[in-house]
Amino acid sequence: MTDIAGTQLFHRSMPFTERLGVEVLEHTPALVRSRLAWDETLCTLGGALHGGVLMSLADATGAVCAFLNLPExxxxxxxxxxxxxxxRGVRSGYAVATSRPLHAGRGVIVVETEIHDVEGQLVAKVTQTQAVL
Structure with a gap:
């Protein structure tokens, strides 16, 4: 089920996610989940979602996770x-990103994101560091 408030947060704060078609499934400080539907316009010649698309999904999901863990x-x-x-590649269905905070400090927040396909296979693993503004 789509998390409407979470999807609006993504699209409002990162308009690029609306253009990609990102939908949020859940957003809490402990866990943010989003998904992106496979579409041939987002693929390489081999029919797999482009790596940059997957990285964009992970970056956006991780960014919201970091935002929800901002220090005072x-x-x-x-x-x-x-x-x-x-x-592995995503050649149909959805790419589903799940982000969790690894460290939420005053100056940086480290987030780990896993992307799975609809069959539950691990597609990518992303670790990102976010500077607190």
């Missing part, structure tokens, strides 16, 4: 480092 007085975050391991 924090105004927002910005990605200062992101590392992605691609493990």
């Amino acid at each position: 007085g924090g105004q927002g975050t910005t990605t200062i480092e992101s590392k992605t391991n691609f493990l």
Whole structure:
């Protein structure tokens, strides 16, 4: 089921996510889940979702997770480092991203995001560091 408030938060704060068609499934400080439907216009010639699309999904999902874990007085975050391991392609259905905070400090927040396909197979693992603004 789509989390309407979460989807609006993504689209309002990151309009690019609306253009990609990102839908939020859940958003709490402990867990943010979103998904993106496979679409041939977002693919490589081989029919797999482009790595940049998957990274965009992970970055947006991780950014909201970091935002929901801001320390008192924090105004927002910005990605200062992101590392992605691609493990398989997404050739149909959805890519589902799940982000969890690993560290929520005063100056940086570290988030881990896993992307799975509709069959539950791990597609990519992303670790990103967000600077607190």
